[in-house]
Structures are given as structure tokens and as C-alpha cells.
Amino acid sequence: MSDSISFHMSADDFRTFGHAMVDWIADYHEHIESRPVMAQVKPGDIRAMLPATPPQTGEPFVEIMADVDRIIMPGVTHWQSPNFFAYFPANASGPAILGELLSAGLGVQGMLWVTSPACTELEIHMMDWLVDLLDLPAKFKSTAAGGGVIQDSASSATLCALLAARERASDFTINRSGGTGRITAYATSQTHSSVEKAMMVAGLGREQLRLVETDDTFAMRPAALAARIAQDRSAGFIPAFVCASVGTTSSNAIDPVRAIGEICQREHIWLHVDAAMSGTAALCPEFRWIHDGLELADSYCFNPHKWMFTNFDCDAFFVADRKALIQTLSILPEFLRNEATKSGAVIDYRDWQIPLGRRFRALKLWFVIRHYGITGLQYHVREHVRLAQEFAAWVAASDAFDVAVPAPLNLVCFRHRAGDEVNQQILDQLNRSGDLYLTHTKLDGKLTLRLVVGQTQTRAEHVAAAWTHIQAAATAVTAQRALKVSDP
Amino acid sequence: MSDSISFHMSADDFRTFGHAMVDWIADYHEHIESRPVMAQVKPGDIRAMLPATPPQTGEPFVEIMADVDRIIMPGVTHWQSPNFFAYFPANASGPAILGELLSAGLGVQGMLWVTSPACTELEIHMMDWLVDLLDLPAKFKSTAAGGGVIQDSASSATLCALLAARERASDFTINRSGGTGRITAYATSQTHSSVEKAMMVAGLGREQLRLVETDDTFAMRPAALAARIAQDRSAGFIPAFVCASVGTTSSNAIDPVRAIGEICQREHIWLHVDAAMSGTAALCPEFRWIHDGLELADSYCFNPHKWMFTNFDCDAFFVADRKALIQTLSILPEFLRNEATKSGAVIDYRDWQIPLGRRFRALKLWFVIRHYGITGLQYHVREHVRLAQEFAAWVAASDAFDVAVPAPLNLVCFRHRAGDEVNQQILDQLNRSGDLYLTHTKLDGKLTLRLVVGQTQTRAEHVAAAWTHIQAAATAVTAQRALKVSDP
Numbered sequence: 001m002s003d004s005i006s007f008h009m010s011a012d013d014f015r016t017f018g019h020a021m022v023d024w025i026a027d028y029h030e031h032i033e034s035r036p037v038m039a040q041v042k043p044g045d046i047r048a049m050l051p052a053t054p055p056q057t058g059e060p061f062v063e064i065m066a067d068v069d070r071i072i073m074p075g076v077t078h079w080q081s082p083n084f085f086a087y088f089p090a091n092a093s094g095p096a097i098l099g100e101l102l103s104a105g106l107g108v109q110g111m112l113w114v115t116s117p118a119c120t121e122l123e124i125h126m127m128d129w130l131v132d133l134l135d136l137p138a139k140f141k142s143t144a145a146g147g148g149v150i151q152d153s154a155s156s157a158t159l160c161a162l163l164a165a166r167e168r169a170s171d172f173t174i175n176r177s178g179g180t181g182r183i184t185a186y187a188t189s190q191t192h193s194s195v196e197k198a199m200m201v202a203g204l205g206r207e208q209l210r211l212v213e214t215d216d217t218f219a220m221r222p223a224a225l226a227a228r229i230a231q232d233r234s235a236g237f238i239p240a241f242v243c244a245s246v247g248t249t250s251s252n253a254i255d256p257v258r259a260i261g262e263i264c265q266r267e268h269i270w271l272h273v274d275a276a277m278s279g280t281a282a283l284c285p286e287f288r289w290i291h292d293g294l295e296l297a298d299s300y301c302f303n304p305h306k307w308m309f310t311n312f313d314c315d316a317f318f319v320a321d322r323k324a325l326i327q328t329l330s331i332l333p334e335f336l337r338n339e340a341t342k343s344g345a346v347i348d349y350r351d352w353q354i355p356l357g358r359r360f361r362a363l364k365l366w367f368v369i370r371h372y373g374i375t376g377l378q379y380h381v382r383e384h385v386r387l388a389q390e391f392a393a394w395v396a397a398s399d400a401f402d403v404a405v406p407a408p409l410n411l412v413c414f415r416h417r418a419g420d421e422v423n424q425q426i427l428d429q430l431n432r433s434g435d436l437y438l439t440h441t442k443l444d445g446k447l448t449l450r451l452v453v454g455q456t457q458t459r460a461e462h463v464a465a466a467w468t469h470i471q472a473a474a475t476a477v478t479a480q481r482a483l484k485v486s487d488p
Numbered sequence: 489m490s491d492s493i494s495f496h497m498s499a500d501d502f503r504t505f506g507h508a509m510v511d512w513i514a515d516y517h518e519h520i521e522s523r524p525v526m527a528q529v530k531p532g533d534i535r536a537m538l539p540a541t542p543p544q545t546g547e548p549f550v551e552i553m554a555d556v557d558r559i560i561m562p563g564v565t566h567w568q569s570p571n572f573f574a575y576f577p578a579n580a581s582g583p584a585i586l587g588e589l590l591s592a593g594l595g596v597q598g599m600l601w602v603t604s605p606a607c608t609e610l611e612i613h614m615m616d617w618l619v620d621l622l623d624l625p626a627k628f629k630s631t632a633a634g635g636g637v638i639q640d641s642a643s644s645a646t647l648c649a650l651l652a653a654r655e656r657a658s659d660f661t662i663n664r665s666g667g668t669g670r671i672t673a674y675a676t677s678q679t680h681s682s683v684e685k686a687m688m689v690a691g692l693g694r695e696q697l698r699l700v701e702t703d704d705t706f707a708m709r710p711a712a713l714a715a716r717i718a719q720d721r722s723a724g725f726i727p728a729f730v731c732a733s734v735g736t737t738s739s740n741a742i743d744p745v746r747a748i749g750e751i752c753q754r755e756h757i758w759l760h761v762d763a764a765m766s767g768t769a770a771l772c773p774e775f776r777w778i779h780d781g782l783e784l785a786d787s788y789c790f791n792p793h794k795w796m797f798t799n800f801d802c803d804a805f806f807v808a809d810r811k812a813l814i815q816t817l818s819i820l821p822e823f824l825r826n827e828a829t830k831s832g833a834v835i836d837y838r839d840w841q842i843p844l845g846r847r848f849r850a851l852k853l854w855f856v857i858r859h860y861g862i863t864g865l866q867y868h869v870r871e872h873v874r875l876a877q878e879f880a881a882w883v884a885a886s887d888a889f890d891v892a893v894p895a896p897l898n899l900v901c902f903r904h905r906a907g908d909e910v911n912q913q914i915l916d917q918l919n920r921s922g923d924l925y926l927t928h929t930k931l932d933g934k935l936t937l938r939l940v941v942g943q944t945q946t947r948a949e950h951v952a953a954a955w956t957h958i959q960a961a962a963t964a965v966t967a968q969r970a971l972k973v974s975d976p
Contacts, residue, residue, distance in 0.1 A: 005867065006868075007859075007860050007861075007863070007864030007865075007867055007868060008581060008582065008797075008868075008944060008945070009581060009582030009583055009859060010582075011514045011515075011517060011518050012514075013582065014510070014513070014514050014517075014582040014585075014586075015510060015511055015514045017582070017586060018507075018510030018511075018513070018514070018582075018585075018586060018589070019506075019507045019510055021510075021586050021589055021590060021593075022502070022503060022506030022507055022509075022510060022589075023503055023506075024590075024593075025502070025506070025589070025590070025593030026499045026500075026502050026503050026506070027499075028593060028594070029499060029502075029593075030499050039604065039605050039606070041605050041606075043601065043605070043828060043831070043833040043834045044609070044833075045605070045609075046605055046606045046609035046610065047609045047612065047613050050609075050610070050613045053617070053620055054617045054620060054621055054857050054858075054861075054862060055857070055858055055861045055862070056861055056862050056863060057861040057862075057863050057864070058858070058859050058860050058861035058863070058864050059858045059859065059861065061583065061586075061859065063858075064583075064854075064855055064858050064859065068590065068851075071606075072606045072610065072851075073606075074606070075604070075605040075606025075607075075609060076594060076596055076604055076605075076606050076607075077596060077602075077603055077604045077605070078596075079594075079595050079596045079597060079603075079604070080594070080595045080596075087597075087603070087823070090595060090596075090597050090845070091595075092592065092593075092595040093496060093497060094496065094497030094498075094501065094502040094505070094506075095497055095549065095552075096592070097502075097506075097589070097592045097593055097595075098502075098505060098506060098509050098549075100588065100589070100592035101506075101509055101510075101513070101585070101588070101589045101592065102509060102512075102513070102556065104580065104584070104585045104588035104589065104799050105509075105512075105513030105516060105517075105580075105585055106516070106564060106567075106568070107567050107568045107578060107579075107580040107585075107799050107800065108564055108565060108566075108567045108568075108578075109567060109575075109578050109800065113531065114565075115565055115567075115575075116527065116563070116564055116565045116567070117527050117529050117531070117533070117534055117563040117564075117565070118527070118529075118534045118559075118560045118561075118562070118563025118564050119563075119564075121532070121533075121534035121535045121538075121563060122534065122538070122560065124535065125535050125538045129541070129542045132541055132542060133542055152640060152843050152845070153843040153844060153845045155842065155843040155844045155845070156842060156843050159689075159842065163688075163689060166691070174667075174688075174691055174693065175688040175693065175694060176693055176694060176695055177669055177693040177695050177696070178667050178668070178669025178670075178671070178691060178692045178693030178695075178696055179662075179666050179667025179668070179669060179691035179692070179693075180666070180667070180669070181665055181666025181667060181668070182666075183666070192821075193819050193820075193821040193824075193844075194843075194844060196819050197817070197819055197842070200651075200662075200663040200816075200817075200819075201647075201651060201689065201690065201842060202689065202690070202691050203654070203662055203666060203667035203690050203691020203692060204666045204667070204691060205662065205663065205664055205665040205666030205667075206663060206664060207664055207665050207666075208665070208666055249821075249823055250822070250823055305845075309496075311592050311595050312595065312597065312845055312847055313843075313845065313847060328688075329685070329688075331681050331684050331685055331688075332681075333680075333681040333737075334738070334928075334929055334930045335575070335737055335738060335927060335928070335929050335938075336681075340531060343531070345531040345532075346531045354643065354644060354647065354685070354689060354842065355640050355641040355643040355644050355682075356641060356643045356681075356682060357578070357640070357641045357643075357793075357800055357801065359800055359801065363556075363560075366552075367552055369542050369543070370542075370543055370546070370547045370551075370552050371495075371497060371546050371547065371549065371552065372495050372546050373495075373542075373543045373544055373545040373546035373547065374542060374543070374544050374545075375495070375544060375545050375546070376495030376545070376546050377495075379493065379495055380494075380495060380496075439823060440822075440823070441822055441823050442822045450823075456496060457496070
């Protein structure tokens with residue numbers, strides 16, 4: 001009798017509101033340029049519009065959607081805007097969004113092969129496809145001794161790599177009995193902060209992360225790495241892990257993977273290569289030099305959710321020896337035992353990651369690769385690089401700005417010649433304007449502006465407009481300062 | 489000129505295929521009962537249908553969708569089926585799916601307040617709402633010294649809690665210099681395996697996880713905990729972390745949080761309470777006894793993605809002292825520095841989790857809470873508990889089956905009286921049939937069947953049918969065995 005009561009959304013309502021939501025998203029993307037890129041709100045503004053307590057009875061979905069426009073949108077920074085040039089991109093695309101929608105609609109768990117075989121098998125297959133697409137070393141394929149897995153982020157991939165390195169170096173005794181604080185890892189001051197965080201999480205301590213000297217392109221100096229390893233060995237430390245970056249977050253510096261890899265091979269050190277954004281460039285043969293020496297790496301990751309039109313989260317993490325990773329992360333409680341796992345014929349991805357549960361994220365990758373094809377993916381990545389290079393040329397030719405460091409791909413680091421204060425003012429003025437969004441870094445101690453071309457809809461006109469805005473802001477800032485100086 | 493070329497999906501195509509995808513999902517849920525719950529494929533079946541290499545040119549979206557039906561669906565185990573009674577549920581609902589869709593459509597990052605203020609502020613607010621909804625201790629609110637954050641899973645929440653406990657106990661020296669292997673943690677043999685995994689990840693070692701004795705309901709014995717702590721202290725260990733379960737995965741055992749909490753307070757040990765599935769029951773005042781003593785806990789988590797109609801991933805993780813968590817997980821590289829963070833007026837959720845990037849997951853929670861209201865959520869949770877209790881009564885009244893352990897909420901553990909082999913055969917036969925999906929555990933060394941009522945669309949008729957199928961399978965299995973015995 002009580003079965004007739006239901007507060008669930010009916011199938012018809014789901015259709016109606018689902019269509020409306022799809023249309024809302026299409027409209028949003030079509031008109032996204034009319035919005036200020038960076039949210040123009042103060043801390044607390046959004047919360048102040050939300051009711052203090054949850055509603056006692058359900059509310060109509062149309063009201064909820066109206067509140068998305070009224071309450072949420074003013075507080076959104078538009079990462080999908082073609083005028084978003086900040087951080088690294090986290091681009092998305094129609095097929096990716098529909099893949100995410102399907103994943104939510106199916107609502108399956110992929111922690112074990114048996115909990116939804118298609119979820120695991122499509123993921124294995126997409127990871128192997130990515131090896132082909134980027135022409136990565138064949139050892140990263142599931143058909144060899146390696147394999148790939150989708151992680152939420154490069155941070156998590158780095159942590160998993162570090163843990164496997166830690167266990168290999170300790171003969172799996174830290175997993176059993178705890179850490180010693182004698183294991184050391186190597187990166188540079190330019191390496192992503194997730195390595196330092198992983199050292200903390202893994203119980204190895206951030207002091208045991210050695211920051212190796214970089215050259216004038218901010219890339220790791222292999223000789224300095226070798227020297228530091230030797231020094232640590234003689235002091236009784238256990239060098240276990242090197243993280244090489246293919247495209248640092250700060251300035252897109254590309255560490256010399258081959259030279260680093262040769263040292264790691266000789267020293268039996270786990271080499272992890274983090275190509276979070278730049279890896280995608282390897283879709284195009286002409287950019288594959290960034291991966292030179294990758295066959296010497298033990299693990300590798302790049303993020304289709306940064307530059308490959310696949311919405312967050314989708315980091316592709318590869319290992320050369322899947323057994324080391326699985327032995328590091330595997331535990332098997334009774335409630336997860338099953339025939340397929342026992343047979344050894346399947347991959348259970350829960351043993352390749354920190355969490356147990358996992359979504360069906362391979363769907364969006366499958367949709368993206370099939371929708372674009374190799375040709376479509378290559379075209380847009382090439383175009384992004386071309387536009388960034390064009391921008392770098394404009395900067396180089398200008399009287400007021402300099403390119404701070406050569407731009408290998410789609411990230412240009414540049415600065416006004418008048419110093420940190422002026423650069424900060426230019427940055428603040430541009431971001432406040434809402435016309436575009438840039439972020440900064442420091443290179444050689446100097447405040448440096450960054451412009452990344454990687455958003456799905458960023459075209460030549462947006463990059464040209466950005467350059468116009470940047471020049472105008474510089475003129476305004478310097479004029480204002482001249483006025484202040486002349487003002488007693 | 490090259491600007492006219494684009495391989496992106498047009499807005500119109502996104503509308504067309506988006507509507508089609510919404511309809512596909514609506515149809516899927518309407519007809520889900522016609523599908524075998526558990527995928528009926530062998531390892532490799534799905535991969536064998538996928539092309540070996542990625543396509544050179546893009547493919548029409550209709551072909552991709554056709555392949556979802558042809559290739560993917562045979563390999564899907566239907567977690568959203570009302571006949572899914574296995575593991576713990578990972579239920580979903582219309583408003584949650586639409587929230588996930590919107591999140592993908594916006595494609596924003598919530599790692600810092602400034603990267604999308606609404607993403608952070610809605611999440612803070614929803615976490616505070618959950619404190620009200622479940623009547624959790626006020627100290628878990630952001631307006632007190634605590635606060636909540638969405639994690640991908642309870643595994644990650646447990647890891648974050650353990651790390652904060654490790655750092656508090658070591659005066660933040662392990663983050664700095666690495667582990668000692670002297671820190672101990674406490675759980676039971678029934679505690680989720682994620683605690684053991686977290687001990688490994690955190691570099692503390694699984695040997696330092698003490699499995700405290702349980703009582704005959706499989707709940708932790710506080711006296712045994714106190715004794716083990718004392719023993720460890722006198723042996724020079726540093727007891728730092730206790731995980732109490734409110735509803736174990738195996739049998740829904742509920743550890744006595746108050747008695748455990750009193751010990752932890754006295755001993756200055758971090759108490760984490762894992763209520764991954766069962767926490768949702770506290771929506772209803774009559775089930776709030778499960779949280780008795782929760783005000784003594786340092787951290788707490790439950791998963792709206794299990795039983796609260798919010799699709800995976802959405803674990804709600806609360807801490808009483810947010811400073812300890814932030815101090816444990818915070819690092820601040822130059823590229824993330826910004827005025828809002830410097831001002832101290834905002835929360836940057838990257839310091840509350842392992843990864844850096846994060847999706848806008850609060851949207852789906854907001855949609856669910858507003859769509860159902862308190863009344864709707866309470867109704868369905870009550871109904872699930874009522875149906876499970878009814879099932880337990882049928883089992884208790886049967887000649888062939890016994891309830892293995894009292895069922896406090898919506899998970900019933902039961903077994904056929906004829907022993908492990910018969911139970912295994914019943915389980916296999918039921919799951920092979922596709923009529924329903926059950927999983928097992930071991931209690932007191934005996935194979936035990938588990939039936940969880942928690943799927944969104946599970947109603948009285950499904951639970952009644954499950955009982956009919958279970959009885960029929962038992963009859964068939966025992967008849968077959970009798971035949972074999974009489975057969976020379």
C-alpha cells in the first residue's frame with residue numbers, strides 16, 4: 001500500500017528536466033563569452049544567498065534551476081571560456097559531457113572486474129589506445145607487463161607511483177612495518193607540489209625530497225641529480241624515486257627524460273614522468289620529442305582532462321610493471337572475493353588506486369576519441385600550439401614585454417619590463433575586467449605572467465584580443481604610475 | 489582562416505544527442521528490471537568487440553550510442569536495478585544525475601576558493617546542511633572549529649583522518665622527516681579494509697593496525713580496546729588512531745562509539761567514525777541512536793553516494809578541528825597563491841584532500857536535498873529499513889534459513905542451515921539467474937549471505953520476489969544434492 005508513495009523524480013520529469021539541462025548547458029557554452037571570466041564576488045557572497053537550513057519538503061525542479069542562475073552563476077569562474085588562459089586548462093567537450101552523463105545514468109561501480117566487467121575492460125582498452133595515440137612505449141600496454149588506469153588527478157598518480165617506488169626500494173617492508181625516513185626522492189623546485197604532498201602522505205617526509213638544480217630553461221640538470229644521489233647514498237639514504245616533469249606547471253619546462261632515465265636505470269631508482277598537461281601534445285608526431293627517453297621510465301601520467309577535451313576527472317596513469325603497483329596497493333577482504341579475481345584472468349582496478357570505489361570514466365574518453373578521431377584531436381592541439389607561438393612572437397616583438405623563457409608548446413611566460421609591481425597591477429586589472437583570466441608564477445624570483453592556450457573553444461580571435469587587452473592594461477597601469485610619480 | 493575548421497560537437501548536435509542521452513537513461517531506468525542484474529559475460533568478452541586501434545577520423549555520435557547498446561551493455565552489472573541487493577548500494581536519482589550533468593557542463597575546478605567561489609561555498613553550505621539533516625554534533629559545522637568536505641570515497645576520508653591523527657601524534661614531524669613505525673592504530677577484524685590500506689599508504693605499516701576483539705554482534709569491545717592501548721603504550725608504541733564503524737560492511741555491526749570515544753578522549757587518540765552506508769539512517773530521528781557518542785569523535789564520514797540517492801562519488805567527511813587537517817595536507821606553491829587565500833577569509837578545499845583538482849560535486853547534493861526535502865529522504869530510508877526488517881522476519885520464520893546476526897537497519901545477514909557449500913551454491917545459482925544479485929561474507933568462519941535494501945527503486949515487491957527466488961534456489965540446490973547422494 002505504501003508502495004504507491006514515491007518522492008523520486010518520475011521518468012517523464014527526468015526527460016523534461018534533462019532536456020532543459022542539456023539546453024541550458026548548450027546555451028551556457030554558446031554565450032559564455034558574455035560573462036566575466038573570473039567570478040566577481042567576495043568571500044561569503046554566495047553562501048549569504050542560500051537558506052540556512054535544508055527544506056522540509058521537496059521543491060520543484062524549475063525553482064532549483066532558477067537558483068542555479070540566480071545564486072550559483074555569479075560565483076562561477078568560467079573555466080570553459082575561450083578567454084580562460086590561467087593555470088593549466090581543464091577543458092571539456094560535448095562528447096565528454098555526454099560520457100559523464102551516461103556514466104552517472106548507469107551508476108555502476110568498477111572497483112572489481114566482476115562489479116561491472118565493461119567498466120574495467122573499456123578502461124583497459126582506452127588506456128591501450130592512448131599508448132597508440134601518443135606513441136608511448138609499448139611496455140605501458142596491458143598486453144605487455146604494464147598497463148594504464150584512470151586516476152582522478154596527476155596528484156594521485158604521483159602518489160601511487162611514489163608508493164610503488166617506496167615498496168620496491170624497501171622490499172615491501174614499509175607496507176608491512178612502517179617507514180624509516182631514510183628513503184629519498186628527487187625532483188626540482190619546478191616540479192608540481194603534488195610530489196612534496198605525496199612525500200608527506202607516504203610517511204617519507206618532505207625533507208627527504210631533494211630539489212635538484214635546474215638549468216636556465218628550468219629543466220632538471222642530470223649531472224646534479226647524479227651527484228645528489230651519490231651524496232645521499234654515501235650518507236646512508238636510500239634513493240628510490242625521481243619525478244621528471246614533461247611540462248612544469250610554472251613554465252612548461254621539460255626535464256631531459258632520457259638522461260634522467262639512464263641515471264635511474266643505473267641506480268635502480270623508480271622514474272615517474274609527469275606530463276599532466278603537455279603529454280597531450282604527443283598526439284602530434286612533431287611534438288613527440290617531449291617524450292624522448294620515456295622507455296626508461298617506470299611510470300608515466302598525463303591528463304586528458306587538461307588538454308584532451310575530456311572533462312575532469314581523467315588522469316591516465318601508466319606503469320611498466322603492473323605487479324609492483326598491485327603488490328603495493330592490494331588487500332583482499334572477504335566481501336570482495338570472487339571467482340573472476342581468484343582466476344587471475346582479470347584486472348581489478350581497486351588495486352591500482354587509493355580509493356575502493358570508482359566511476360565508469362572510460363566512457364567519456366571513448367566518446368572523445370571516437371568523436372574527434374586522431375585527425376580532429378591533432379588539429380585542435382596543433383592549433384593551440386600555433387596560437388601560443390604566435391602570441392609569444394607578439395610579446396617578443398613588443399617594446400614593453402619580454403618572453404620570460406622559451407615556450408616549447410602552448411604556455412607562454414612573459415613579463416612587463418617595469419618589474420614585479422607593474423606586472424601584478426596588470427594582472428589584477430586584467431582579471432578584474434572579466435575580459436580574460438591569467439595567473440602568474442615566479443621565475444628567477446621575478447613575477448611572471450602566464451598565458452596558456454588550451455581551452456576547447458579558444459581561437460585566434462581570443463588570443464589576439466587577449467594581447468590587445470594586455471597591452472592596454474600595461475599602458476593604463478604605467479600611465480597611472482607616471483601620474484602618481486609626478487603628483488607630489 | 490583556419491578558424492573556420494572545427495571538429496568540436498556543435499551546440500545543436502549537443503542538444504540533439506544530449507536529449508537522446510537523457511531519453512536513453514530514462515528508458516534504461518524504466519526497463520532495467522528486464523535485464524539480468526549481474527553481467528553474464530566472461531573475461532575478455534567486451535574487449536573482443538572493441539577495435540584494436542583508435543579511429544583515424546571522427547565517427548557519428550549515433551554510431552557511438554549504438555555501440556553503447558551493442559558492446560557496453562552486455563558487460564554492465566546493473567547497480568541501479570531494484571533487484572540489486574549486493575555489497576552496499578551505490579544508489580542514484582534523477583536530481584543527482586542532473587547535478588552531475590551540470591557539474592560536467594560547467595567544468596569548473598574547486599581546488600581553491602578563488603578558482604570558482606560558488607563551488608567551495610555551496611560545498612561548505614551543503615556540509616553544514618548535512619549536519620542538520622543527520623543531527624550530527626554542531627562542532628562538525630564550518631561555523632564552529634570544524635567543517636565538512638566532499639571526498640571521493642570513505643577510503644579517502646579514512647586516509648585523511650589517519651594522516652591528521654599521525655601528524656597530531658607526531659607533532660607534525662612525520663610530514664617533515666618521515667615515519668617511525670611506532671604509531672599504532674585500532675580497529676576490528678570487521679572494520680573496512682580501507683583502514684589497513686590507509687596504514688600502508690601512510691607509511692605506518694599494516695602490522696601497526698591492532699585488530700581489537702569484537703562481541704557477539706561483531707562490534708568492538710571497549711575494554712579490549714583499552715587493554716590493547718595500555719599494552720602498546722607500555723611497549724613503547726604511540727597509539728594515535730581508532731576507527732569505529734557505524735555499520736560494518738560485513739554485517740552492519742555498530743561499534744559503541746560513546747564507550748570508544750571516552751577511551752580516546754582519555755588517551756588523546758584521534759577517533760574516526762566510519763558510517764559509510766548507515767549514517768544516512770540518521771535522517772530519521774528513530775535511527776539516530778547509531779550515532780550515540782559521536783560528539784566524542786574527531787572525524788566522521790558517511791556516503792550520500794551509498795544510500796542517500798546521490799550518485800558516486802560523494803563521501804561527506806567531517807572534522808572537529810579543521811586546523812589539524814589543513815596543517816596536515818597543506819602546501820602552497822607559488823602558482824596557487826592569491827589574495828583570497830592570503831586573507832584567511834576563505835576555505836581552499838585542496839588542503840582538505842589528497843588530490844589538487846576537484847569537481848563541483850556539491851551541486852548534485854544540493855539538487856537531491858532540495859528535490860526530496862527532509863520528508864522525502866526520510867520516507868525512502870524508512871521504507872528501506874522496513875523492507876529489510878520484513879525480510880529478516882521471513883528468514884527467522886523459515887525452516888531452512890537463519891538470520892546470522894541481528895539486523896539493525898537495512899542489511900540482513902542470513903544463511904541456509906545446510907552449511908557453506910549449500911550457501912555457496914544458492915548464491916551462485918541466484919546470481920547466475922540474473923533475477924537478483926547478492927554477495928556474501930564470512931561470520932564466525934561461516935559463509936553468510938547478505939541482502940541490503942538500499943537501491944532507489946527497490947520496493948516491497950522486489951524484496952518479496954527476492955525471498956521467493958532464494959527459497960526456490962535453496963529447494964533446487966538441496967534437491968540436487970539429495971539426488972547426488974542417492975546416486976552411487
